Amino acid sequence: MKNKGMFSAIVSANEKNSEQFYKLELVFDGDGAQQFARARAGQFAELDLANCKLPQAENIPDDLKDSANRKILLRRPFSFSDVKAAGDKTNVEILYCAVGPATLRMTTLAKGDCVSVLGPLGNGFSLPDDKSKAVLVAGGSGAGPIMHLAKQIKADSPNVEINVFVGAATREKLPFENCWFDKLTTGGAKTTVATDDGSAGNKGFVTDCVLNWLNENKSAASETIIYGCGPEAMLKVLAEIAAEKGIDCEVSMERVMACGFGVCQGCAVECKINGSDKTIYKMCCKDGPVFNAKEIVFKTKV
Amino acid sequence: MKNEIDISIDFAGVELANPVFTASGTCGYADELSDFVNLDSLGGFITKSITQNPRKGNPAPRIVETDSGMLNAIGLANIGLEKFIEEKLPTLEKFSAAVFVNLAGKSIDEYVDVAKRLANEKSLAGFELNISCPNVAEGGIHFGTDPVQVAKITAAVKKAVGEKILMVKLSPSVTDISQIAKAAIEAGADAISMLNTFTAMAIDIETRKPILANKTGGLSGPAIKPIALYMVNKVYNEVAKKYKIPILGGGGIRSAKDAIEFIIAGATAVSVGTASFIEPNCTAKIVDGIKNYCSRKKVKSITELTGSLEV
Numbered sequence: 001m002k003n004k005g006m007f008s009a010i011v012s013a014n015e016k017n018s019e020q021f022y023k024l025e026l027v028f029d030g031d032g033a034q035q036f037a038r039a040r041a042g043q044f045a046e047l048d049l050a051n052c053k054l055p056q057a058e059n060i061p062d063d064l065k066d067s068a069n070r071k072i073l074l075r076r077p078f079s080f081s082d083v084k085a086a087g088d089k090t091n092v093e094i095l096y097c098a099v100g101p102a103t104l105r106m107t108t109l110a111k112g113d114c115v116s117v118l119g120p121l122g123n124g125f126s127l128p129d130d131k132s133k134a135v136l137v138a139g140g141s142g143a144g145p146i147m148h149l150a151k152q153i154k155a156d157s158p159n160v161e162i163n164v165f166v167g168a169a170t171r172e173k174l175p176f177e178n179c180w181f182d183k184l185t186t187g188g189a190k191t192t193v194a195t196d197d198g199s200a201g202n203k204g205f206v207t208d209c210v211l212n213w214l215n216e217n218k219s220a221a222s223e224t225i226i227y228g229c230g231p232e233a234m235l236k237v238l239a240e241i242a243a244e245k246g247i248d249c250e251v252s253m254e255r256v257m258a259c260g261f262g263v264c265q266g267c268a269v270e271c272k273i274n275g276s277d278k279t280i281y282k283m284c285c286k287d288g289p290v291f292n293a294k295e296i297v298f299k300t301k302v
Numbered sequence: 303m304k305n306e307i308d309i310s311i312d313f314a315g316v317e318l319a320n321p322v323f324t325a326s327g328t329c330g331y332a333d334e335l336s337d338f339v340n341l342d343s344l345g346g347f348i349t350k351s352i353t354q355n356p357r358k359g360n361p362a363p364r365i366v367e368t369d370s371g372m373l374n375a376i377g378l379a380n381i382g383l384e385k386f387i388e389e390k391l392p393t394l395e396k397f398s399a400a401v402f403v404n405l406a407g408k409s410i411d412e413y414v415d416v417a418k419r420l421a422n423e424k425s426l427a428g429f430e431l432n433i434s435c436p437n438v439a440e441g442g443i444h445f446g447t448d449p450v451q452v453a454k455i456t457a458a459v460k461k462a463v464g465e466k467i468l469m470v471k472l473s474p475s476v477t478d479i480s481q482i483a484k485a486a487i488e489a490g491a492d493a494i495s496m497l498n499t500f501t502a503m504a505i506d507i508e509t510r511k512p513i514l515a516n517k518t519g520g521l522s523g524p525a526i527k528p529i530a531l532y533m534v535n536k537v538y539n540e541v542a543k544k545y546k547i548p549i550l551g552g553g554g555i556r557s558a559k560d561a562i563e564f565i566i567a568g569a570t571a572v573s574v575g576t577a578s579f580i581e582p583n584c585t586a587k588i589v590d591g592i593k594n595y596c597s598r599k600k601v602k603s604i605t606e607l608t609g610s611l612e613v
């Protein structure tokens with residue numbers, strides 16, 4: 001049986017979740033419902049946003065005014081923040097930021113609209129079955145899949161202690177007002193917030209919080225796993241921390257994608273061959289987007 | 303009783319169920335695409351370029367979207383000849399579509415070696431000679447811009463492929479494309495494939511740097527369609543018609559209407575590339591759309607449309 005395909009989904013909600021983030025909820029039925037019900041945290045879908053309307057001129061942020069009218073050709077990749085099977089339907093939630101013409105148009109999707117979706121694509125995070133502690137680190141628009149992963153670990157590996165770290169430049173750029181934070185906390189996950197300017201949570205980089213936490217909560221390296229999703233610079237630091245402490249680490253990488261399913265060879269991620277200096281390019285969409293952090297040659301200028 | 307419209311064609315001696323091909327490099331080696339489209343609905347399938355040894359390709363970013371198009375600088379990343387034979391040929395053998403292997407290389411010898419090795423594969427209908435890749439330092443487009451070189455490489459590879467069909471894939475980045483087409487045909491090409499991408503660039507104004515790591519890339523997608531259409535018509539009128547050589551035309555095709563325009567302009571068959579990224583089943587939709595057109599217009603054989611432009 002096929003495990004992915006092209007489906008039309010119906011929008012059930014699309015709302016602003018915080019200053020920066022929107023939450024899109026899609027409903028699949030039929031084959032799409034079956035295939036998306038099995039979607040793992042870290043997998044993604046390609047959405048066709050080319051025919052979405054632009055927002056009213058006064059609702060277009062200043063920094064996007066110049067590029068807003070650009071014609072969209074390619075689909076855009078998004079991971080999931082939650083997937084819920086309900087009877088013969090599957091609800092998929094996407095947490096996203098408006099950063100350019102396609103995501104700006106995405107904000108105008110309204111209840112009842114139809115969206116063409118390819119997916120579920122790529123490989124998700126592995127579950128921490130042989131670990132006792134999971135450290136989940138989200139930066140910027142990487143919050144969605146980390147939220148999804150926290151839920152999956154809670155459901156599938158209930159004995160694992162979940163520690164979530166969320167970083168952003170400022171309070172306004174956090175992925176939630178309070179709801180998500182509360183939900184995770186009441187669900188038993190410990191959540192630490194860091195902002196560069198200290199306007200919410202700890203002041204400084206989220207990776208510093210992770211390092212402090214690891215130093216304070218000493219446990220066998222083999223008992224812990226780190227998961228990261230966010231800007232490549234953050235993932236690079238996480239990978240270094242993990243390597244130094246001998247902790248397993250999985251990171252979700254982003255590349256500009258043309259196809260999303262492995263045919264165009266566009267989304268190259270440089271990977272080491274068996275820990276040597278020799279490298280090959282793997283495809284972010286098909287071999288990833290989740291990789292073992294040890295493999296990756298991170299871009300130095302990010 | 304069959305009332306199914308017949309849109310089969312004879313393409314340089316090969317019988318094809320319909321005139322729709324996938325373009326090289328946009329459908330891999332077919333395995334990934336089969337999740338989204340029934341590949342038996344295609345007329346022809348063209349593989350990603352194959353070189354003798356595996357090629358790593360260019361660093362990221364390799365792609366950038368532009369208005370109604372995209373630039374790519376993949377750099378002919380591919381698994382190499384041996385792995386292709388071992389891992390990919392067996393899947394391709396199962397298709398009813400005619401399979402063509404796209405050949406690339408750094409030297410005429412490399413093209414010839416790869417062609418020889420595959421010339422006896424029963425499952426292959428033929429080859430597409432890529433002398434038009436804009437994204438590699440050696441070989442590629444350098445073979446495709448000088449008529450003398452074009453003739454030399456075409457003759458050498460034609461000898462190597464024996465009975466199999468050889469299409470030569472042209473670059474639009476030349477002064478007179480008809481001259482290149484003529485050189486290829488006179489040197490033995492059985493068909494002309496056009497077009498490869500246009501050399502182009504995109505700039506990040508914040509950093510003042512090119513967006514692609516390779517600095518330049520090849521432009522494909524709807525943005526190139528009107529130019530590709532013009533060039534197909536030009537080569538048809540000036541060269542292909544006289545020599546009775548078929549053209550595989552394409553560049554920016556995403557609908558049956560686009561495909562039919564190319565056929566009217568002079569193409570015997572059409573290739574679809576970038577559109578498959580957005581709608582992986584668009585080739586099957588184009589096949590259906592061509593059938594509808596033929597039935598509506600009472601076209602008995604699709605070949606009567608080729609070059610039927612009224613002027």
Ligand SMILES: Cc1cc2nc3c(=O)[nH]c(=O)nc-3n(C[C@H](O)[C@H](O)[C@H](O)COP(=O)(O)OP(=O)(O)OC[C@H]3O[C@@H](n4cnc5c(N)ncnc54)[C@H](O)[C@@H]3O)c2cc1C
Nearest residue numbers: 076077078079095096097099100101102103141144254255
């Ligand atoms: C596997 C994967 C999963 C993703 N999941 C999410 C998600 O859950 N939520 C979310 O908000 N975004 C996610 N993204 C990023 C999202 O795809 C981009 O923000 C989107 O493509 C931008 O399109 P645009 O036309 O609005 O902007 P564009 O004009 O294409 O780009 C505007 C700016 O956004 C940035 N950008 C563009 N493409 C990417 C990209 N692929 N990755 C990172 N930054 C980019 C660049 O800085 C660019 O200058 C994901 C990307 C990948 C590859």
Ligand SMILES: Cc1cc2nc3c(=O)[nH]c(=O)nc-3n(C[C@H](O)[C@H](O)[C@H](O)COP(=O)(O)O)c2cc1C
Nearest residue numbers: 325326327351374432497498522523553554575576
């Ligand atoms: C991502 C990408 C990779 C490509 N790779 C190859 C290749 O390996 N060999 C080749 O001959 N052409 C290659 N092409 C060119 C296409 O086969 C086609 O000629 C071109 O894209 C124009 O058609 P389109 O507008 O329908 O895409 C590639 C095009 C794209 C977009």
Ligand code: FES
Nearest residue numbers: 260262264265285
């Ligand atoms: S986006 Fe096409 S191969 Fe990954």
